[in-house]
Amino acid sequence: MNCLYAKILDDLYYIGANDRQTALFENMWPLPEGVSYNAYLIRDEKTALLDTVRINKVDGFINKVLEVLDGRKLDYLVIHHMEPDHSGCITDILNLFPDLIFVGNKKTKSMLYDFLELTPDDDKFIEVKDGDVLDLGKRQLQFVMTPMVHWPESMVSYEPNDKILFSQDIFGGFGTVDGAIFDDQADYNIFRSETRRYYSNIVGKYSMMAVKAIEKVKQLDINIICPVHGFVWRENPQTIIDDYEKWANYEVEDGVVIVYGSMYGNTEGMADHLATFLAKEGVKNIKVFDVSKTHASYILNEIWRYKGLILGSATYDNSVYPNMYNLLNVLKYNKIKNHVLGIFGSYGWSGGAVKDLKAFAETGKYDVLETVVEARGTMHKEEEDQLRLLAKEMAEKLK
Numbered sequence: 001m002n003c004l005y006a007k008i009l010d011d012l013y014y015i016g017a018n019d020r021q022t023a024l025f026e027n028m029w030p031l032p033e034g035v036s037y038n039a040y041l042i043r044d045e046k047t048a049l050l051d052t053v054r055i056n057k058v059d060g061f062i063n064k065v066l067e068v069l070d071g072r073k074l075d076y077l078v079i080h081h082m083e084p085d086h087s088g089c090i091t092d093i094l095n096l097f098p099d100l101i102f103v104g105n106k107k108t109k110s111m112l113y114d115f116l117e118l119t120p121d122d123d124k125f126i127e128v129k130d131g132d133v134l135d136l137g138k139r140q141l142q143f144v145m146t147p148m149v150h151w152p153e154s155m156v157s158y159e160p161n162d163k164i165l166f167s168q169d170i171f172g173g174f175g176t177v178d179g180a181i182f183d184d185q186a187d188y189n190i191f192r193s194e195t196r197r198y199y200s201n202i203v204g205k206y207s208m209m210a211v212k213a214i215e216k217v218k219q220l221d222i223n224i225i226c227p228v229h230g231f232v233w234r235e236n237p238q239t240i241i242d243d244y245e246k247w248a249n250y251e252v253e254d255g256v257v258i259v260y261g262s263m264y265g266n267t268e269g270m271a272d273h274l275a276t277f278l279a280k281e282g283v284k285n286i287k288v289f290d291v292s293k294t295h296a297s298y299i300l301n302e303i304w305r306y307k308g309l310i311l312g313s314a315t316y317d318n319s320v321y322p323n324m325y326n327l328l329n330v331l332k333y334n335k336i337k338n339h340v341l342g343i344f345g346s347y348g349w350s351g352g353a354v355k356d357l358k359a360f361a362e363t364g365k366y367d368v369l370e371t372v373v374e375a376r377g378t379m380h381k382e383e384e385d386q387l388r389l390l391a392k393e394m395a396e397k398l399k
């Protein structure tokens with residue numbers, strides 16, 4: 001039965017599960033490299049389980065919890081986050097240890113009823129607020145509220161003796177933990193893109209709240225970060241703090257993402273010409289995506305990374321191409337900032353795509369390039385020259 005287990009420190013254990021079976025996280029985001037659900041168990045004068053895993057991994061998880069408890073009962077179940085990928089086994093754990101005491105905040109308590117129909121008595125639920133401490137014996141857990149990162153009840157806890165942050169979704173990423181549970185056992189560069197894809201698609205829209213949460217946890221002296229997805233950071237926790245801080249502040253690198261929506265190749269041809277012109281202008285990182293082919297989560301991941309964004313669309317029923325419309329919505333609700341935006345498109349008779357792209361540009365905080373290129377049918381010499389100009393304007397902005 002799949003279940004991962006590792007000793008982090010004396011009487012502190014990682015218990016988690018790799019999920020390579022689920023195709024789509026939240027039934028939306030592709031998981032080609034899987035995802036891990038991480039929980040932690042502290043064996044002190046009191047025992048405490050920090051979160052659980054998704055229900056599809058319940059059997060292995062329960063076995064491992066029992067093994068690590070080694071005959072002891074579970075005193076506390078700390079719930080940092082009620083999303084089902086972490087709360088999925090709560091009822092099973094409660095069935096095993098009916099006397100356990102839940103630890104959560106006010107919102108957690110109501111969610112226990114909303115999602116699991118659990119109504120613990122007052123003496124079976126410790127309601128914590130910012131700064132409250134749960135004493136386990138040698139170790140304590142100090143709670144820090146991190147609302148909307150990325151649910152209202154989300155909170156983290158800090159263990160001051162060993163300087164450990166149990167950070168729930170914050171500092172997590174997609175990708176299974178393949179043998180290497182700790183950051184010093186693996187090359188993070190291999191996982192960075194999947195971590196950014198997790199951030200940009202799952203946490204990104206709450207970036208304002210993420211900035212606040214990161215500011216709060218940065219006040220703590222941290223040696224180890226234990227998130228609920230991905231590595232345990234014990235060698236270089238600052239690496240993931242720096243990455244998250246950068247992404248939450250929409251800090252970007254030089255480079256351009258071109259995304260196009262095209263049925264018969266006219267818009268695609270413009271995109272390829274534009275990429276060539278950008279390269280000639282000396283732009284180094286250029287990525288071109290067909291909006292109908294690449295899942296929006298990958299496109300958003302690259303947009304989150306690079307400063308330049310150029311959107312091109314064929315006209316479809318007087319409007320922007322439907323799959324591009326979907327991406328525009330993704331960009332809108334993620335409140336993308338710090339980007340230079342270019343626009344191009346193609347139409348057959350009365351147009352519509354470029355008009356819609358221009359209207360989209362006004363909905364966000366984009367630095368919109370002056371040249372907008374619109375071809376009737378295929379790109380002609382005039383549009384080719386305009387695309388060259390558009391590339392030049394973008395390159396100038398990246399200098």
Ligand SMILES: Cc1cc2nc3c(=O)[nH]c(=O)nc-3n(C[C@H](O)[C@H](O)[C@H](O)COP(=O)(O)O)c2cc1C
Pocket residue numbers: 261262263264265266267268314315316317318319346347348349350351352376377378
């Ligand atoms: C299903 C369909 C619907 C279209 N609707 C419109 C339209 O409403 N207005 C318009 O000007 N052109 C319309 N066109 C024409 C395309 O926008 C035009 O052929 C464009 O060059 C296609 O670009 P592409 O080769 O990148 O797909 C439509 C084309 C198709 C195939």
